[in-house]
Amino acid sequence: MTVQHYDAIFVGQGLTSLAAAAVLAKNGKSVLLLDGDAAAAQNSPNDTFKFSLGPCLYFGYEKWGAMEGFFSKLAYPIPSLQKKGFSFQKVTPMVQVVLPKHRISLHTDEESYFDELAREFAPLSQNLKTLFGQISREAAFYYPQVGQFPQVEIEGVADRINEWKKAIDYAAALQQHQKGTAIEFLHPHSLSSDVFEYLNLIFMWAYHKPLESGSTFELLQLFYSLQKGAVCFPEGYPTLVSFFHHLIKVCGGTILKGKVSAISDPQNLRIKGIALADGSKVSSAHIVVAQPSEKKRVDFYFTLPKHLIPEPMKDTVLMTWGQDLPKNVEDLLVIRMNPVTEESQSSKERLMVVSVLLQSENALSETTQEYLKNRILERLYWVIPFSESEMKVVENPQKTEAAARPFLLRSECVGTSKEVMKGVLTYLQPKAYKNVYLVDSEETAFIAWGAPFLAGHRLSGIIEKSA
Numbered sequence: 001m002t003v004q005h006y007d008a009i010f011v012g013q014g015l016t017s018l019a020a021a022a023v024l025a026k027n028g029k030s031v032l033l034l035d036g037d038a039a040a041a042q043n044s045p046n047d048t049f050k051f052s053l054g055p056c057l058y059f060g061y062e063k064w065g066a067m068e069g070f071f072s073k074l075a076y077p078i079p080s081l082q083k084k085g086f087s088f089q090k091v092t093p094m095v096q097v098v099l100p101k102h103r104i105s106l107h108t109d110e111e112s113y114f115d116e117l118a119r120e121f122a123p124l125s126q127n128l129k130t131l132f133g134q135i136s137r138e139a140a141f142y143y144p145q146v147g148q149f150p151q152v153e154i155e156g157v158a159d160r161i162n163e164w165k166k167a168i169d170y171a172a173a174l175q176q177h178q179k180g181t182a183i184e185f186l187h188p189h190s191l192s193s194d195v196f197e198y199l200n201l202i203f204m205w206a207y208h209k210p211l212e213s214g215s216t217f218e219l220l221q222l223f224y225s226l227q228k229g230a231v232c233f234p235e236g237y238p239t240l241v242s243f244f245h246h247l248i249k250v251c252g253g254t255i256l257k258g259k260v261s262a263i264s265d266p267q268n269l270r271i272k273g274i275a276l277a278d279g280s281k282v283s284s285a286h287i288v289v290a291q292p293s294e295k296k297r298v299d300f301y302f303t304l305p306k307h308l309i310p311e312p313m314k315d316t317v318l319m320t321w322g323q324d325l326p327k328n329v330e331d332l333l334v335i336r337m338n339p340v341t342e343e344s345q346s347s348k349e350r351l352m353v354v355s356v357l358l359q360s361e362n363a364l365s366e367t368t369q370e371y372l373k374n375r376i377l378e379r380l381y382w383v384i385p386f387s388e389s390e391m392k393v394v395e396n397p398q399k400t401e402a403a404a405r406p407f408l409l410r411s412e413c414v415g416t417s418k419e420v421m422k423g424v425l426t427y428l429q430p431k432a433y434k435n436v437y438l439v440d441s442e443e444t445a446f447i448a449w450g451a452p453f454l455a456g457h458r459l460s461g462i463i464e465k466s467a
Contacts, residue, residue: 007029297357426455
C-alpha cells in the first residue's frame, strides 16, 4: 500500500497548531490536518446556544498586536479578515465577579479598574495600587515578545546582536517567572482573604486551575491582557476554526476527518505512520498533536425573561458555590448569557449557560449531574432575584458524553514528555517519539490568548528548519 508523505501532519486543532499549519501551507509545504474523532468543546443543546462554544480571545488583538501581525506575515489583507468577523478594536470584557460582599466588574482601562477595586476593597486600595503597578511594569517587559510581532525587519550585524541579547534576557526572565509562583508574587502586598478569593476566581476562569497552582508569569499575563481588551467571534470558537480551515485549504493544505491511530517505530523513536479511518496510511517527519485540557467542563443550560436580569449584571459572571462545595468540582461557577448583539429583536428571553469545572476527567453520573443542576439553580436564584418561578431548564441530551480523545498517542505520553520552551512557544516533546510536538488545545477554555498565533509562527519555523 502506498503511504502518502507530508511535510507536517497536524492531529486535532488549537490556535497554535492551526496557526502553524496555515503558515507552513502558505510557505508551500505539504500539510495535512486531521480532525480525528475529537468532540467539539461543548455540545450545546441547540443552535441558539452557539455563543457558549469556545473562548473569548484576549491579548494581542489591538492595533499591531499578535493577531494582526500574524495575518500580516501571511499577507492576508485586514479588510478580508474583518469580513470574516475579526476585529482589532479593544473590547471591554463584559465580566463581573460576585462575592458575598462584593460585586466587581472588570475594566480594560487601568484607572477605571483600580477605582472599582478601591471602592470594594477600600482599606487595601494602596496595596492594590502598588500590586497592579508592579504587574504593569513587569508585564510590559514581556509584551513586545509575547503579544506583538516585530514591525521592522532586522538589518545589520549590530541590530542582530542587539536583538539576540534582548531575546536572551527575555528568555531568562521568562523562565524565572514561570518557576516562581503567583502566591509568592502576591505575598509582599499583604492582601486580605476576600481579595485572594476574588483573584482566585479570575485565575480559575482563565486557566482552569486555582491561584495557588499558578505561576508568576500566568498572573502577569492574565491581568495585563485584561487591560488590553478582547475579541469575541460570532458563534464562538467554531467561527475561528472554520476560518483557519478555509485558509489552510486555500494555501494548498489538506483537511481530513475521521478516527486515526498511530503506528510507532520504537527502534528509531519516531511515529512511523498514521492509519486513517478508510484504511490508508500517511507519514511525516513532523507530527503536531493538539492536546485537550486535562480537566473537564460540564455545562448546564437555562432561559430567563430579559426583564429579570439585574441592571449591573454583565454577560459573564464568576462566582463561588457558596457553602457546602460539591465533591470533585472546583469552587467556581461561570454564568454566561448570550450577547445582546447576537439575539433577535423579538426575543423576550436571555439564554444562559452555567459551566462547572471538574477536578478530574471522571464522567459524572446522571444522579450527580441532577444534584449539580439543582445546586446551580439555588445559586442563580440568589444572584438573580425573583427568578425562581421564571427560570427554565434546557435539557442537553449530549451532556453525559465524554469528550473523545483525538489521538491514541496521548495516553502513551503521560509522564514521559519534557517541556520545551522557545520564546512564547511551549510544547511537550515525548521521549519515546522525537518527531512529535504536543501543544495545547484551547477548545475547553473560557478565554484564550493572542500569543498562540505567534507561537504557531515559531513552531512553523522550527519545523521548516529541521526539515
